[in-house]
Amino acid sequence: MEKKASELLGESVLAGVTLEAGQAVNKMLGGVVGIAIAGVESLKAAVPGDHKGLHYVGVGPTKVGFFSLKRGLFKPSINELLVERPREEVAAVEIKKGAMRPVHFVFKDGTDYVLLCARINTGKLKKVRALLTGES
Numbered sequence: 001m002e003k004k005a006s007e008l009l010g011e012s013v014l015a016g017v018t019l020e021a022g023q024a025v026n027k028m029l030g031g032v033v034g035i036a037i038a039g040v041e042s043l044k045a046a047v048p049g050d051h052k053g054l055h056y057v058g059v060g061p062t063k064v065g066f067f068s069l070k071r072g073l074f075k076p077s078i079n080e081l082l083v084e085r086p087r088e089e090v091a092a093v094e095i096k097k098g099a100m101r102p103v104h105f106v107f108k109d110g111t112d113y114v115l116l117c118a119r120i121n122t123g124k125l126k127k128v129r130a131l132l133t134g135e136s
Helices: 002-009 022-029 031-038 040-044 119-133
Strands: 015-020 054-059 063-070 077-086 090-095 100-107 112-118
Touching: 002 054, 002 063, 002 077, 015 119, 022 112, 054 119, 090 119, 100 119, 112 119
Parallel strands: none
Antiparallel strands: 015 054, 015 112, 054 063, 063 077, 090 100, 100 112
16 A cells, blocks of 8 residues: 555655544444444544545655545555645544544644544554654
């Protein structure tokens, strides 16, 4: 996935993580169960490019890219680049607690993207946060 992300971003991807929009989790699980797992705040939040499915967040030396993913038979693959921003515009990356952890990507202009991270991807997410904010 990093190779395709690097091509679309125009620079090498140092770290990346697969995340989901809250709407996708709610749709998959349905009703009250979906809302309980996804969290109400993530259902109302902005998502990159208004894409309601799987996302890949890739961090390069100077940019951060948000990509749409298409589901495959064995693993998802990158579909397209939705949003590209300079790394210095990232104000914060907040990881909340939960079965599907809400992640806020807050930019200096006030943009707040909220996506959900499965526990299995928490290590990759922390690496992305470390690159973007200097926090570990």
